[in-house]
Structure formats: structure tokens, C-alpha cells
Amino acid sequence: MAGCMARSRALQPIMLLITSSLLLLLCPASSNDAAADELALLSFRSSLLSDGGSLLASWNTSGNGQHCTWPGVVCGRRHPDRVVKLWLPSSDLSGTISPSLGNLSFLRKLDLSGNHLSGEIPPELGRLSRLRWMDLSDNSLQGSIPAAIGACTYLTGMDLTSNRLRGTIPLQIGAGMKNLAHLYLGENGLSGEIPASLAELPSIQLLSIRNNRLSDSNNLSGLIPDPIWNISSLTVFVVQYN
Structure with a gap:
């Protein structure tokens, strides 16, 4: 009897380890991911100099999926504690865009337009x-x-119009973005040639690289690559003022 009790005590740590491992596999992944989403949002808020007055006042550490009720935040139906939409256009935000937003792994829509970022x-x-x-x-x-x-190979639309961006249009835009239908890059300070890789966008319908800034026009040079004219899906191509 004593031997059985001793063996039982010896097995207790092993059983506890097995139980803990099973719990880690079955339960906490979702809560950990939800906590990561909340932390990403809080890091974004902390990178702002102005957060729209009282708009983001409720953005604070809460847990239990409360971040899904914050203004501008929408969580999914299948994964109700994961952020799928961050929608804060024209919200009087200033500061920088925190790299932490890259941790919102379920995010499908991001709109920070019309702010002072x-x-x-x-x-x-x-x-x-x-x-x-x-x-x-x-x-x-x-x-x-x-x-x-x-x-971002599932991206269907990207609008970077009216900023102060410089440099060339990266070749990576086109190489793997097979779903991109609307691309707005106008009113910046982009330079260099229009890359032929844009012709590798099989779904592109609207491509705008125009610029109307008085002192900040694009400086794109060279000829428009011939393959761009052969994109059958392209219906609007705006390239004036370059």
C-alpha cells in the first residue's frame, strides 16, 4: 500500500505537466492572440501625439476581449476576439504609425486616412x-x-495619395500582389522610372500616379513601359503632372 502511495506521489508532477501541456494546446492560444492584438493597439495609441481628443479614451488595458468594443476597432465573427478592421479616418490623429500594427495578424482593413500622421x-x-x-x-x-x-498578397486596394513619400516605386509592388485592383500613389515626391513590374498586376483596374502638389510634384521619368498598355483589366491610368 505504501509503495502504491509513493508511486502515486511520484506520478503527480508528471500528470500535472501533461495536464498543463494539454491546456496550453487547447485553450490559451486564442486568449494569448487576443492579448497580442490588444497590446498592438495600445502600442499604436502610445505612438500618437494626439489621439483624437476623447475618441480613444476608452483604449486602455482591459482584457477579456474588451478591445473589440473600442472605437475604430472591429473584431471578426469566426474569431470574435481578433481584430479584422482598424477604421480611424479623419480622426485628428497625429504622431507616427507604430510597427506594432504588423502584429494584428487577422487584420483585413486598415484606414488611417485624413489624419496628421x-x-x-x-x-x-x-x-x-x-x-x-x-x-x-x-x-x-x-x-x-x-x-x-x-x-501583402491579398491586398485589393492601397491608397497612399497626398503624403510626402520619396524614392522609387518598389519592384515588389507587382511581383506578388495578384489581387491588387486599385493603387493610388499620386501627390507625393516619388522619383525614378515607372517600374515594368506594375504590368504584373493581373487584377489592376485603376492605377494613379498623378501629382498636383504645387511644390511637391512627382519626378517620375522615362517612358511608360509598353507592358502596362497590355493589361487587359486596366480601365483607369492616371499619370499626368509628372
Whole structure:
């Protein structure tokens, strides 16, 4: 009897380890992912100098999926604690875009247009493999368009109009973005040639690289690559003022 009790005590740590491992496999992944989404949103808020007055006042550490009730945040139906939409257009936001947004792995729509955001577009946004729509237009974003954005292969629309972007259009836009239908890059300070890789966008319908800024026009040079004229899906191509 004593031997059985001793063996039982010896097995207790092993059983506890097995039980804990099963719980880790079955339960906490979702809650951990939800916590990661909340942390990403809080990091984004902390990168702002102005957060729209009282608009983001409720954005604070809460847990239990409360981040899905925050203004501008929409969570999914199948995964009710995962952020699928961050929608804060014309919200009087200023500051920078935190790289932490690249951790919102279920994000499908991102709209931060019409604010006063500055700094560079974080290349970490290229990790958003489910992203369908991204609108960062009408801000004061600087630097170059990150090549990592080309990894967002499900993206159907991207609007970077009216910023202060510089450099060339990355070749990665076109190489793998097979679903991209609407691309707006106008009213920036882009330079260099129009890349032939844009002709590799089989779904493109609207391509705008126009610029109407008085002192900040595009400086694109060279001829329009012939393959672009052969894109059967392209219905609107806006290239004036270059």
C-alpha cells in the first residue's frame, strides 16, 4: 500500500505537466492572440501625439476581449476576439504609425486616412498577410514606400495619395500582389522610372500616379513601359503632372 502511495506521489508532477501541456494546446492560444492584438493597439495609441481628443479614451488595458468594443476597432465573427478592421479616418490623429500594427495578424482593413500622421510607413505592415484594403492617404508620411508591402498578397486596394513619400516605386509592388485592383500613389515626391513590374498586376483596374502638389510634384521619368498598355483589366491610368 505504501509503495502504491509513493508511486502515486511520484506520478503527480508528471500528470500535472501533461495536464498543463494539454491546456496550453487547447485553450490559451486564442486568449494569448487576443492579448497580442490588444497590446498592438495600445502600442499604436502610445505612438500618437494626439489621439483624437476623447475618441480613444476608452483604449486602455482591459482584457477579456474588451478591445473589440473600442472605437475604430472591429473584431471578426469566426474569431470574435481578433481584430479584422482598424477604421480611424479623419480622426485628428497625429504622431507616427507604430510597427506594432504588423502584429494584428487577422487584420483585413486598415484606414488611417485624413489624419496628421508623420514618420515612415512601417515595413512591419508587410506581415499583414490577410490585409485586403489599406488607406493611409492624406497624411504627412515620409520616407519611401517599403518593399515589404509587396508581401501583402491579398491586398485589393492601397491608397497612399497626398503624403510626402520619396524614392522609387518598389519592384515588389507587382511581383506578388495578384489581387491588387486599385493603387493610388499620386501627390507625393516619388522619383525614378515607372517600374515594368506594375504590368504584373493581373487584377489592376485603376492605377494613379498623378501629382498636383504645387511644390511637391512627382519626378517620375522615362517612358511608360509598353507592358502596362497590355493589361487587359486596366480601365483607369492616371499619370499626368509628372
